Amino acid sequence: MQLLEERLSVNKEKYQAGSVQVGKKVETRTENVNVALSREEVVIEHHPVSGARPVEGNVTLGTATDTIRVDLEAERAKVGKQAFVMEEIEVGKRTETETKTFSDTVGREVLDVTRTGETEVTGDTTKKPKS
Numbered sequence: 001m002q003l004l005e006e007r008l009s010v011n012k013e014k015y016q017a018g019s020v021q022v023g024k025k026v027e028t029r030t031e032n033v034n035v036a037l038s039r040e041e042v043v044i045e046h047h048p049v050s051g052a053r054p055v056e057g058n059v060t061l062g063t064a065t066d067t068i069r070v071d072l073e074a075e076r077a078k079v080g081k082q083a084f085v086m087e088e089i090e091v092g093k094r095t096e097t098e099t100k101t102f103s104d105t106v107g108r109e110v111l112d113v114t115r116t117g118e119t120e121v122t123g124d125t126t127k128k129p130k131s
């Protein structure tokens with residue numbers, strides 16, 4: 001005869017609990033940049049002559065075509081964009097282990113000895129003789 005006892009037996013299985021998608025998106029914002037730009041201007045100054053003096057030679061008004069050309073320079077802003085690496089992302093997985101307790105009712109076979117009359121049993125018995 002065998003006496004049997006139940007014990008909890010645990011088997012583990014892996015399943016896909018979910019997933020995570022990691023991507024990137026572009027967020028835009030307006031950024032203002034102040035730039036000081038310079039430009040040249042022509043300055044014409046009139047100076048009165050103290051004590052008028054005669055011009056030498058034959059001069060006819062309006063016939064002289066003395067022209068002075070002054071080239072002016074100015075700066076203009078050339079705004080461009082350049083990308084910079086600000087952060088690097090690393091995606092990986094790690095395994096965390098936690099202990100959980102599971103409970104269930106288990107049974108056990110025990111010896112059942114029933115005595116009648118003046119019988120004597122040696123060893124471990126679970127029931128007393130009935131009178």
